[in-house]
Amino acid sequence: MQNNHQSRDVFYVSDGTAITCETLGHVVLGQFALVAHEKTFPFIETEEKLSELLRTIDLSYQKNGIPPLVFFSIVIPEIRTQLLHSPALCYDVLESLVQRVKDDLQLEPKPKLHRSRSVSKDVDTYYDRIAAVEYTLAHDDGITLKGIEQADIILLGVSRSGKTPTSLYMAMQFGLRVVNYPFIDDDLKRLKLLPEFEIHRHKLFGLTIDASRLAEIRQSRLAGSDYASLRQCEDELAEVEALFRREAVPYINTSSLSVEEISTRILEKAGLKRRLF
Known part of the structure; x- marks a missing residue:
């Protein structure tokens, strides 16, 4: 057989x-x-x-x-x-x-x-990509929102929903400046967009994920913790998805998608043009 x-x-x-x-x-x-x-x-x-x-x-x-x-x-x-x-x-x-x-x-x-892959073909676009990667790293995981007006897109979602790898892929492959922000306890209690995001609504994009997959990812990092429990994951996702719907923030489920597919769908939905290198 x-x-x-x-x-x-x-x-x-x-x-x-x-x-x-x-x-x-x-x-x-x-x-x-x-x-x-x-x-x-x-x-x-x-x-x-x-x-x-x-x-x-x-x-x-x-x-x-x-x-x-x-x-x-x-x-x-x-x-x-x-x-x-x-x-x-x-x-x-x-x-x-x-x-x-x-x-x-x-x-x-x-x-x-x-x-x-010739860099000398267009030095300016090469350095644009380097600048995009540096910007994205500096704005990873909510480190800072300073300079948010320079962002091409702002990714929102619960912790471990795929924001960081997606951000870095879009920066490295397409030269996009990406801010990614994880919803923490204070955000979930408030369930409102930060004032910094209000004036950049057109740049917002949400990532969500199946609760079971999220729990599996979190267990590999903090096994046995409340943070990694299925109940905690279900509650966080329900609250954040409700926020996305109420605030009309477009979002996609990343559970069965590769980072390439996630990035392509974001670019398509957000109407952003790829900058190929």
Whole structure:
């Protein structure tokens, strides 16, 4: 009988950051019932780094008896050739797209190392992203509301509902300045928006989560505490969701969503434009 939940080593390989390989690989593997043991190999530009990668592939094949999956983007011909001769199932994440564009445009591609992530291509946007990350870190978890007028979006929600990873993802990937604020006991008793938020209502967005999932996350940090109890989680979420509805703050449930999906839905609902890098 065929095993519908295979387990396989998966490697993301690039002579650049490997971000593109990871992103496309995750999308593709998401279509299959597969348990993936993932490892990323960025900046494979030298024989030394290539040797390490090939050793890892060989060990995976010897240990498991099946070839690992390799999603790659390699410009250097010698490295590409050696990788393709390794005991792995290799998938060039750009090959089919590049070929189709070549055919449609009747232009020959001119591969260039690091072209897809070149900082020098637009220095201003690079520093914009760094500034966005610094701003978001400084405004994480309600540390301060000073400079809130500079925020692109303000995330609200109970503790451990996904605000911090979502904030940092949007800052790093899209150059957005994000404030995130957790509702604490005083907020829950008052059940009103802070005055600082009133004048920035158009920037507010709420995150909520299933009570059972929230309790599970909190238990991993403070097991056995009232803070992590299911009853406490249910009460907090009920109060905060009621506040969101009363104050017309748009919100989404993060329980079954990846940080990429959460961010994309926020951008769509808030009408914010992505700043790609």
